[in-house]
Amino acid sequence: MEDLLNLGGRQVKSRLLLGTGKFSSYPVMQKALEAAASDIVTVALRRVDMSTQTDNILEYIPKPCILMANTSGARTADEAVRIARLAKAGGQGNWIKIEVVRDNKYLLPDNLETLKAVEILVKEGFIVLPYMSPDLSMAKRMEEAGAAAVMPLGAPIGSNRGLKTRELVEILIREIRVPVIVDAGLGSPSDACECMEMGCAAVLVNTAIAIACDPVGMAQAFGEAVIAGRRAYLAGLASAANEASASSPLTGFLRDEAR
Amino acid sequence: MILTINGKQVPVEKPVSLDALVAAKGLCPEKIVVEHNLCIIAREDWPKITVKDRDMIEIISFVGGG
16 A cells, blocks of 8 residues: 555645755756655745746646645744735645744744644634644644644754754654654755654755755755655664674584674 | 835825736736735735725735745
């Protein structure tokens, strides 16, 4: 049976969600999206710059992809709700990544405002994926409020530092029923693989791919790492031990008995 | 009269409808979302809204983001 990700009432193949920020150009971004084979892609909303004619990003996102707008820039639940409604009016579906940040230095999410936004937007029929600090109580509340997933950070946004929140994310994986998707901070394919090996349902990556020397090659590498990590999780990792356990026979002909 | 469009004060000679305003700015209607005094206005309703002095207009579009 094919291993699909059940998320927001949809079933998708790829467990690598991709962000579209910071790419050097939309054509490069498009090639990276194709190389990663992502099914779910995030975008942001911004004021139109009247002084320049800019390309429409939507034309560079492969058509079968599910588009998920984020609420970046929001500092309160009300602002996140406003952005979500604008995104829906943009005609690209009702998936929304809630991102409420009041701290400009670390860009850490405000879980309380995020929860308030989740409660409102779920009632309005949105598929809501909250970006959050990995706190079990809050994750449970997000789940109870109807979040389609919880998205704990691995490290601060754009920091490429890897899964610094591992122990807390492991608790979420054990205790939360909706998919746990590590979002933010993953810097290398091995970070993504680590998340998948420990049982995350998916990961969301942007900066590590967008600012790599070869974003298209890096997108493919992340895609492969996510597949490998997921396979390892499904196969069940062998247990670790403090002492050696020979993988080749030690006895046979040099001496009678292993010492 | 003066409108606030995307946070900037913009002089406009006479009252215009939202669709005329969008056209005058050279914007492609399919790519944008328009908010008029904090209310999102569906594209088909743009001709019905005439902007007045001191109205606040936000014109938004999708961009790259993570």
